[in-house]
Amino acid sequence: MGQEYALTCEAIDIVLSDAPQKTKRLLLGDVLRRILKADVFASFVCDSSGPYADPVQLDLGDDALRAYHRHFRHVDDLTPRLFARGRASRVTPAAGFSAEFVHDFLHRGGMYHGMNYFPVDAGPGSVDLRLWRGRGGRAFTEADARVLESFGNLVARTWPREAPSGQKPLSRRETQVAELVADGYSDKQIAAALGIAPPTLRTHLSNAFAKTGAPNRAALAAYHLRHRQK
Numbered sequence: 001m002g003q004e005y006a007l008t009c010e011a012i013d014i015v016l017s018d019a020p021q022k023t024k025r026l027l028l029g030d031v032l033r034r035i036l037k038a039d040v041f042a043s044f045v046c047d048s049s050g051p052y053a054d055p056v057q058l059d060l061g062d063d064a065l066r067a068y069h070r071h072f073r074h075v076d077d078l079t080p081r082l083f084a085r086g087r088a089s090r091v092t093p094a095a096g097f098s099a100e101f102v103h104d105f106l107h108r109g110g111m112y113h114g115m116n117y118f119p120v121d122a123g124p125g126s127v128d129l130r131l132w133r134g135r136g137g138r139a140f141t142e143a144d145a146r147v148l149e150s151f152g153n154l155v156a157r158t159w160p161r162e163a164p165s166g167q168k169p170l171s172r173r174e175t176q177v178a179e180l181v182a183d184g185y186s187d188k189q190i191a192a193a194l195g196i197a198p199p200t201l202r203t204h205l206s207n208a209f210a211k212t213g214a215p216n217r218a219a220l221a222a223y224h225l226r227h228r229q230k
Helices: 002-016 021-036 060-069 081-085 097-106 142-158 172-182 187-194 198-212 217-228
Strands: 038-046 051-056 088-091 113-117 129-133
Touching: 002 021, 002 142, 021 038, 021 051, 021 129, 021 142, 051 060, 051 198, 060 097, 081 088, 088 142, 113 142, 129 142, 172 187, 172 198, 172 217, 187 198, 198 217
Parallel strands: none
Antiparallel strands: 038 051, 038 129, 088 113, 113 129
């Protein structure tokens, strides 16, 4: 009991510290692993396309993060479901989820029993917390979920939302393109409206996708609408 109390106090001190946010995520993840007896920790920052930016990890490996960014996020049908719940969720992926994601990414990385926290009002700049136990571990309990949710909610209340690193503002022309995409214009219509050639339009679209993290036109439109309302 004394050790658990000490770890809880340590975790609270980390959350409330003035350290850089990325450092705090790693330090908090290490303490949460000890409190909740987890093997793997990962945390992402939400960007315009979802909870996929600025990852940090403990005992997952940078190679796995790169593989997730390049490929597995596109077949990951688990994270969007947990993200939509806006709370701490326990999960032991089996039938009903992408077999490729479960077997080739999760299980290959030693992740069999998970518990992921996403804030209720998740949006660009919000932070998630993800814990996993290996094949020989047991599933997390409801009590475990309450512990993770309490720390996740503290993070959500106290950490200012920061734009994911690497995101650059759109240029004037890229903003115009994003606005027309959001208005439902086709590529041909956008090129005509702006008086530019199709190859030039494709360059502006590619730059806008890269800067915002949007994987497609719908996400770019959502990004534009979200920022226009601010």
